[in-house]
Amino acid sequence: MYSTLNGVVCLTRAGDLMWASDFEPHSDVRHGHRPGCALSLDGRTVWVYRPDAMAGRGGGDQWVVHDADSGVDVARRELETVGHGAFHHLHPVDGSIYIDIGEGQDGSVILRGTSGADSEPEFVTYPWQDRCLIDLAPSGHQFMTVDHGQADVAFHDHPNGDVLFTLPVEAFGYDPEDSFVEWSGGYLTEDTAIVTLGGESQDEEERFRYHLVDVRTGTLSGEFTVEASNPYDLGFV
Incomplete structure (x- = not known):
């Protein structure tokens, strides 16, 4: 699984294509934005950060959750960020996912997403724009x-x-x-x-x-x- 400037790709362990999802509209901006992705702890979902604002797609950033097997969108969170990139941190026990979105000189925004086997993903934004997430305890x-x-x-x-x-x-x-x-x-x-x-x-x-x-x-x-x-x-x- 990996992301490019204009999409995310999911592969099997053997390297065969499972699915791909393009970020629309296509961006010709080559610098200043770096999408990121992470596989959930249970392997059921793929979480993708889209820095759409810096990519010039005409909207704000997005955090999108895909079904890991099919690539179908499970949830989508419109963000109030103008980020250059982000780091995902998987919680080692409860399966929630933290994301730290870097906005350059404007600071950093931290969110947490949760997704149960039978429930819709939920998103929480922490009340700081001036803290960078470094690590989670074991x-x-x-x-x-x-x-x-x-x-x-x-x-x-x-x-x-x-x-x-x-x-x-x-x-x-x-x-x-x-x-x-x-x-x-x-x-x-x-x-x-x-x-x-x-x-x-x-x-x-x-x-x-x-x-x-x-x-x-x-x-x-x-x-x-x-x-x-x-x-x-x-x-x-």
């Missing part, structure tokens, strides 16, 4: 966001989004004038998350530090050594 009981302006990291209860605790740059011992929370990191274990702090050294070279946070207590647990020059090379399974 059990899915909470999730991690970073301020779009990179001033802090926050941990939220699933599914309501209530803030459990927030850690600003100062909590890690850095000056917010020359340091920031990077849009990376995530849950190392159920009880521990990695938060990335970035900034510049005195010789103006980029520096990154990786801090462990005990998500049960909201306290720092020391630094974590990472053999990576780029914080986005830090992967989580």
